[in-house]
Amino acid sequence: MEQRRKERIDRGVKVRSDSIYALMSWRELSYLTVPRLLLIIGMLILPLVVTSMYWQRVISIVCIYALLALSFDFLAHYTGLVSLGGAFFIGVGGYLTAIFNTTFGLPPLVSIPLATVFGAIICTVLLLPCLPLRGVYFAIVTLMYPLVFARIIEAMDILGGTDGIMGIDSFSNRWIEQYLVIIVVLLLLFGLRRLVNLDLGLIFRAVKDNDQAVRASGMSITNYKALAVLIASGMGCLGGACIVHIYMWTGLSLFALDFSILPIAATVIGGAGTLVGPVLGCLILVPISELLREFGTLRIVFYSIILVGFIVFRSEGIMVYGQRKYHQFERWIKV
Amino acid sequence: MNKEPILQVRDVTKAFGGILALNRVSFDLYEGDILGIIGPNGSGKTTLVNSITGFIKLTSGKVMFRGKDITGRPAHKIADMGITRTFQIMRPYYSMLAYKNLVIPLFSPRAKRTGGWRGGGKLGDRDTVSIDILEEIGFERDSYVPYKLASTLPTGYLKRLELARCLALKPEMILCDEVFSGLSMSEIASMIPLIERLQMSGITLIMIEHRLRELFKVANRVMVLNFGEKLIEGLPEEVIADARVKEAYFGSEEAKEVMDHA
Ligand SMILES: Nc1ncnc2c1ncn2[C@@H]1O[C@H](COP(=O)(O)OP(=O)(O)O)[C@@H](O)[C@H]1O
Ligand SMILES: [Mg+2]
Numbered sequence: 001m002e003q004r005r006k007e008r009i010d011r012g013v014k015v016r017s018d019s020i021y022a023l024m025s026w027r028e029l030s031y032l033t034v035p036r037l038l039l040i041i042g043m044l045i046l047p048l049v050v051t052s053m054y055w056q057r058v059i060s061i062v063c064i065y066a067l068l069a070l071s072f073d074f075l076a077h078y079t080g081l082v083s084l085g086g087a088f089f090i091g092v093g094g095y096l097t098a099i100f101n102t103t104f105g106l107p108p109l110v111s112i113p114l115a116t117v118f119g120a121i122i123c124t125v126l127l128l129p130c131l132p133l134r135g136v137y138f139a140i141v142t143l144m145y146p147l148v149f150a151r152i153i154e155a156m157d158i159l160g161g162t163d164g165i166m167g168i169d170s171f172s173n174r175w176i177e178q179y180l181v182i183i184v185v186l187l188l189l190f191g192l193r194r195l196v197n198l199d200l201g202l203i204f205r206a207v208k209d210n211d212q213a214v215r216a217s218g219m220s221i222t223n224y225k226a227l228a229v230l231i232a233s234g235m236g237c238l239g240g241a242c243i244v245h246i247y248m249w250t251g252l253s254l255f256a257l258d259f260s261i262l263p264i265a266a267t268v269i270g271g272a273g274t275l276v277g278p279v280l281g282c283l284i285l286v287p288i289s290e291l292l293r294e295f296g297t298l299r300i301v302f303y304s305i306i307l308v309g310f311i312v313f314r315s316e317g318i319m320v321y322g323q324r325k326y327h328q329f330e331r332w333i334k335v
Numbered sequence: 336m337n338k339e340p341i342l343q344v345r346d347v348t349k350a351f352g353g354i355l356a357l358n359r360v361s362f363d364l365y366e367g368d369i370l371g372i373i374g375p376n377g378s379g380k381t382t383l384v385n386s387i388t389g390f391i392k393l394t395s396g397k398v399m400f401r402g403k404d405i406t407g408r409p410a411h412k413i414a415d416m417g418i419t420r421t422f423q424i425m426r427p428y429y430s431m432l433a434y435k436n437l438v439i440p441l442f443s444p445r446a447k448r449t450g451g452w453r454g455g456g457k458l459g460d461r462d463t464v465s466i467d468i469l470e471e472i473g474f475e476r477d478s479y480v481p482y483k484l485a486s487t488l489p490t491g492y493l494k495r496l497e498l499a500r501c502l503a504l505k506p507e508m509i510l511c512d513e514v515f516s517g518l519s520m521s522e523i524a525s526m527i528p529l530i531e532r533l534q535m536s537g538i539t540l541i542m543i544e545h546r547l548r549e550l551f552k553v554a555n556r557v558m559v560l561n562f563g564e565k566l567i568e569g570l571p572e573e574v575i576a577d578a579r580v581k582e583a584y585f586g587s588e589e590a591k592e593v594m595d596h597a
Contacts, residue, residue, distance in 0.1 A: 199442055199461060202431070206439045209428040212390070216422070217440035218414035218504055 003335040008328045035326070039276065040186060047178040055287075056174060060246050062286040063181035064090075067239035069263035069270070069278030070188060071232040077273035078196050079228040080208030082135065085127070085142035087259035089236020090243065091149055093119040097241035098165040098250040108169050112241040119237025124230045131225045146255035153252060164251025171245055181242055185279065188235060193275055195231075204228055257300065262289065265303040268310050271317030280318060339402055341366040341539050342387070342418075342508065347396035349382050349563075356382040358563040359396070364508075369530070369540045371554030371571070373547065379563040380543045381423055384510045387541075388420045389413040415445045417507035421497035421514055423543075429486040433474070436485055436496055437465035440503035449505040465503075472499045473525065490517045495526075502533075509533065510541045515549060523549050551575070 013031045046059050068086040075081045093115050100111035130141045153159050160166075171177040195201050203224055206214050211221045244250045262285060263278065270281030285303070292299050310317070340363035349357040357379045364370050374380055385391040387398050389410035397406050405413055414420075428436050441451050441461045451458045452468050470476040472495045480492065488496070494514050501509045515523045523546065530553050534540060544550040551557070551571045558568040559580050567577050574580055 199438060202435060202438055203442055205430065206428050209430050210426050212422070213426040213428065213500065214439065215390070215410040216388070216414055216420055216426075217500060218411050218419075218443040218445045219439075220409070220411045 004332045005335045006330050007333045008324070008330050010328050014327045039279075043182050043186060044179075046182070047175065056178065057246070058287055058290050059178055060181050060242070061290075062282050063185045064239040064243050064246075065259075065262055065266065065286050066185045066279045066282040067188065067235045068259060069266040069282050070185070070192060070275060071235040072263045073267050073272060073275055073278045074192055074196070074235075075228060075232045076267075078201065078208065079204045079225060080134075080211075081131075081225060081228065082139045083142045083229075083232065084139050084260045084264070085123070085145055085233070086236055086261075086263050087146035087255045087257060088142065088149065089119070089123055089233045090240035090259045091146055091254040092123055092233075093237025093240030094244040094250045094254040095159055095165075095240075096122075096237070097244050098168050099159075101168050101245075102165055108171055108245045112238065112245065115241040116234050116238040119240070120230050120234030123233035123237065124226055127229050127233070128222075128226060131222050131229070143260060146257075146260065150252045150255040160251065162252060164249055164253075166249055168244055168248045168250065170248045177242075177246060184238065184242075189275060189279055196275075261300060261303055262286070265307045267317075268307055268315075269317060271319030271321070271323075274317070274319040274323070277317050277319030340364055341401055343397075343399040343402075344383075344387065345397040345399070347383070347386055347398065348394045349379075349386055349391065350394045355563050357386065357396075360560070360563070360565050362558055362565065362568055364539060364541065366539050367534065367537055368555045369534055369542060369553055371550045371557040372541060372543045372560060373545070373550065373557065374560035374566075378560040380560055381512055382563075383560070384420055384512050384541070384543065387413075388418055388510060390420075414504065415443070417445070417504065418510070419501035419504055419506040419508065420510040421494075421501060421512055423512040423516075425490075425493040425497055427485040427488075427493055427496050429484070431485055432482055433485050433488060433492070433496060434462065434465040434469055434481040437468055437499055437503050438462065440500050441465065443504060445504050452502055452505055468499050468502050469495075472496075472502065473529065491519075491522045494518060498529075506538060508539045508541070510543075512543050513545065514542070515544050515546050527553060 013028060047056065050056050050059060068090070071089070072083060072086065075083050096119050097108075097111045097115035100106045100114050101108065104111075106114065126145065127142070130138055133141060154162055171180070196204065203214070203219070207221050207224050207228075214221050214224070240254060244254070263282070266281030266285050267278040268281070269277075269285065270279065271277030285306070289299055289302070292302055295302075342364040344363075345361050346359045347357055347361070348355065348359055360379075360383065362370070372380055372383070382391070386393050386396075389405070389408050389412070393406060397404060399405065400413075400416060400418060405416070405418075427433075428439065438461045440446060441458065441464055446452075447458060451464055452471075458464065466476065466481055469481045474480050474492065474495065480488070485493070485496065494517070498509070498511070498514060515526065518526070527549060530540070530542070534553075542550060542554060554571055556568065557571050557574040559566040559574060567574055567580055569577075
């Protein structure tokens with residue numbers, strides 16, 4: 001019997017775009033830039049086209065989750081550290097900015113960067129002992145951190161205890177709020193994509209691929225893992241700081257499991273390892289999750305089902321699938 | 336000729352649970368020499384490499400490099416001093432192109448300090464230097480091989496890549512853990528001049544091998560390990576002649592063959 005096999009071939013325009021021709025022809029140039037522009041313009045016009053106050057808020061929340069998903073994807077797929085510490089980063093960043101704002105009276109645009117930097121340092125120092133752990137062990141430990149912090153705050157009744165800290169300044173208007181988070185997401189997305197293609201990014205990937213060989217090359221894997229955690233936790237803390245000023249309140253719910261789980265679901269749906277995928281995943285998942293708000297914490301069941309569904313049926317994710325369709329065509333050939 | 340040994344290993348002992356993988360092993364190594372280490376499987380050869388290069392912690396004993404005690408230092412610090420090693424089970428970065436594998440050691444503090452590989456002056460473009468090293472080590476420069484994914488390379492190239500990673504650091508010592516095993520006769524023959532070139536350039540080598548004939552051709556001294564203990568150490572001729580070695584390791588047939596060719 002005659003056998004057939006599917007063959008994938010790079011599109012001519014892709015091949016040409018990889019070379020110097022890309023700079024000389026509109027077709028190749030647009031092949032490279034249109035997908036990027038679509039994303040950038042799409043994100044930038046969102047606040048203009050969404051009129052309902054409620055859904056405007058959702059845009060901001062999408063961006064916060066996108067920061068977490070980016071941070072998760074970067075850590076997991078470029079350095080091999082699977083972190084479930086999203087809630088931990090959000091909590092640390094959120095509480096810090098709350099303290100800076102209420103105790104020291106710093107305005108949001110100062111307290112947010114401060115909370116990002118100090119939050120990243122605090123998270124990295126606290127995670128330092130766990131860096132030698134691998135795979136699922138690192139994941140489990142990072143999952144414990146937010147739980148421990150929430151219980152400490154609750155039991156010792158510090159930082160507002162179960163009531164949280166109120167009276168935090170909001171952004172001066174919704175445009176600043178929305179464009180701040182959107183631009184931050186876009187900058188970090190393209191910044192990270194740049195970073196992973198630098199020599200430094202190569203080292204991160206090497207740590208994931210083969211940490212013993214990195215040690216044999218005279219480099220400390222702990223230093224590079226710490227640097228990666230610093231970058232990733234900084235992004236999470238930034239998200240946490242923004243969300244606190246959006247809601248003008250900080251409390252124990254910043255350590256909620258959603259912040260750890262949803263970014264992972266978004267990454268799986270969007271396409272792990274693509275960095276863009278997780279952002280798209282959040283653009284899809286967070287609004288759906290908002291629609292399901294009336295089900296309360298049952299929403300976790302919904303993420304879980306989506307997660308399982310994607311893993312079982314189409315594990316590659318939207319972006320991986322999309323990129324393949326964009327760059328290659330398929331045909332059947334006889335074997 | 337040399338006053339002080341470059342490497343002094345003193346009573347190195349390593350226990351895994353109840354098993355003594357190394358039992359009070361001591362030896363000296365002089366600069367520019369090639370020390371061959373032989374011994375049956377499980378005799379502690381890899382464990383010895385791991386102990387010297389800091390990949391495992393010693394149970395007891397001491398390792399000195401140029402008179403300095405390096406026992407217990409972390410592996411990356413020891414590599415940074417110029418003591419490099421290959422892995423018996425090759426450890427390339429499988430998801431990267433062959434030449435990108437070398438960009439990583441070239442990024443290390445040592446390579447930046449020494450100028451990498453040939454040393455002297457600035458490091459230069461890492462991609463170019465990587466390809467240079469690969470050519471030195473036997474990758475055909477203008478072929479597609481340096482641009483292939485490491486996961487698609489055959490064993491012979493992966494073994495060379497292990498050595499190339501050491502070279503990128505401009506090492507003072509290379510500890511080769513069975514770089515010839517899994518290679519064909521002709522592949523080994525093509526690597527021997529390379530080993531000799533490394534020795535000429537002043538690099539001190541430890542070579543763990545099962546291929547005795549080839550090893551005895553390049554080694555200045557040979558040490559035999561058996562059940563974690565040093566059985567004998569000496570010039571290749573002395574080792575072959577030793578009755579205990581014949582009995583414990585070679586088996587009469589092979590020993591005769593090696594003697595005839597040594
Ligand atoms: N990580 C380890 N844990 C427990 N036992 C080990 C470990 N590594 C090596 N061994 C044991 O130590 C002994 C020496 O092993 P090894 O150094 O790999 O021998 P060789 O390289 O000479 O074949 C063997 O008995 C082996 O089972
Ligand atoms: Mg071995």
